[in-house]
Amino acid sequence: MSTKIPPFEDSEWMNFSAKELYEEMVKWRGAFHEAVEHGRNLFASYKNIASSAAALIGDLHDDSPCWYDHHGYCQGHGWMEADIECPHARAKTLLKKTADIQKGTPHEQGNAREDG
Numbered sequence: 001m002s003t004k005i006p007p008f009e010d011s012e013w014m015n016f017s018a019k020e021l022y023e024e025m026v027k028w029r030g031a032f033h034e035a036v037e038h039g040r041n042l043f044a045s046y047k048n049i050a051s052s053a054a055a056l057i058g059d060l061h062d063d064s065p066c067w068y069d070h071h072g073y074c075q076g077h078g079w080m081e082a083d084i085e086c087p088h089a090r091a092k093t094l095l096k097k098t099a100d101i102q103k104g105t106p107h108e109q110g111n112a113r114e115d116g
């Protein structure tokens with residue numbers, strides 16, 4: 001449902017009877033509830049996808065520690081990018097954030113390498 005709200009200054013509103021205003025209000029309330037329900041469904045879908053992705057990352061992730069050489073490459077996992085943190089370190093951070101969110105506890109945003 002898509003209904004455009006005319007600007008308040010639009011005299012059209014001033015010509016509405018109380019009954020017409022009430023009917024408009026009921027229509028908008030319906031549109032609002034539809035939008036909220038749509039948002040809830042989208043959120044549930046993304047939550048399921050995020051949960052599956054986190055489980056998959058958890059299975060693929062190597063929990064052994066990263067060790068960076070003098071170039072900034074992770075020799076522990078064979079990661080040869082200095083500008084992007086080792087994917088196993090990023091996976092560890094993401095899994096921690098996911099676990100925190102699932103527990104309902106706050107977590108720190110980002111990390112030092114991403115923020116720097």
Ligand SMILES: [Zn+2]
Binds near residue numbers: 088089
């Ligand atoms: Zn690593």
